[in-house]
Amino acid sequence: MAGQLLISWAVTVAAVYGLLLATYVATCLAVTRLNRHIAVAKIQARQTPPALIRRDRRQSALSLLAIAAMFGTGHWLYAEFGWGWKPVGRFPGGMLAFVGSLVLFDTWFYWFHRLIHTPLFYARVHRWHHLTVTPVVWSNNSDRLIDNLFLQSYWLVAHFLIPAAPAVLLLHKLYDQVTGVIGHSGWEHGGIWCWPPSPLVGVTHHDQHHRFFRCNYATHFTLWDRLMGTLHPEHDAELKRNIRATAALR
Ligand SMILES: [Zn+2]
Numbered sequence: 229m230a231g232q233l234l235i236s237w238a239v240t241v242a243a244v245y246g247l248l249l250a251t252y253v254a255t256c257l258a259v260t261r262l263n264r265h266i267a268v269a270k271i272q273a274r275q276t277p278p279a280l281i282r283r284d285r286r287q288s289a290l291s292l293l294a295i296a297a298m299f300g301t302g303h304w305l306y307a308e309f310g311w312g313w314k315p316v317g318r319f320p321g322g323m324l325a326f327v328g329s330l331v332l333f334d335t336w337f338y339w340f341h342r343l344i345h346t347p348l349f350y351a352r353v354h355r356w357h358h359l360t361v362t363p364v365v366w367s368n369n370s371d372r373l374i375d376n377l378f379l380q381s382y383w384l385v386a387h388f389l390i391p392a393a394p395a396v397l398l399l400h401k402l403y404d405q406v407t408g409v410i411g412h413s414g415w416e417h418g419g420i421w422c423w424p425p426s427p428l429v430g431v432t433h434h435d436q437h438h439r440f441f442r443c444n445y446a447t448h449f450t451l452w453d454r455l456m457g458t459l460h461p462e463h464d465a466e467l468k469r470n471i472r473a474t475a476a477l478r
């Protein structure tokens with residue numbers, strides 16, 4: 229029995245890892261290709277050192293394993309032991325659960341991200357990710373293990389926080405993976421979807437976080453940053469400029 233449980237846990241984690249790694253690599257390659265057509269609209273003039281890109285690629289492969297272990301364990305506990313809330317119905321419950329999970333994770337991410345920017349945690353937890361000032365697609369998951377424990381442990385406990393079906397949480401994680409890679413790409417791909425007052429973040433949001441460091445802590449929406457006064461004062465103006473610059477080349 230214990231052996232069977234261990235096998236089902238390992239299979240679950242391996243399947244999630246395979247899916248996340250494939251999504252990471254496919255999105256990185258696809259966005260890199262898209263960037264070639266809009267080369268002159270690059271947000272930062274600075275180039276990222278190749279050694280740093282290799283570091284980010286290697287570390288992302290490791291970090292994704294840690295995320296898969298957390299997501300997989302959360303799913304396994306739910307599937308094997310029924311731990312967590314019973315999901316709400318498919319429609320419109322599934323849609324509501326998806327949006328609810330986006331808002332909840334964004335809240336989780338915003339506050340833990342602010343916490344690991346404090347002097348008590350920064351050097352030991354989060355500095356690694358910020359050594360890349362001009363992020364590239366491959367930088368998305370380049371974090372220390374302990375950084376993942378702060379920002380990504382949502383996936384371990386999500387079934388206890390929100391009555392979402394496993395497919396809804398997986399869809400959200402894949403959305404997070406794809407938008408995270410795009411958010412580090414160095415070119416504004418957000419387009420009209422992110423035009424203020426849209427609450428969705430564009431690439432400019434997290435690019436400014438890497439450049440200016442003490443602003444723009446959220447991951448899906450600009451809401452918490454606006455509410456708490458941590459949005460970069462030039463965010464909206466620069467976002468509009470970057471969207472226009474990309475649109476002019478398409
Ligand atoms: Zn940060």
Ligand SMILES: [Zn+2]
Binds near residue numbers: 367412434438
């Ligand atoms: Zn980043």
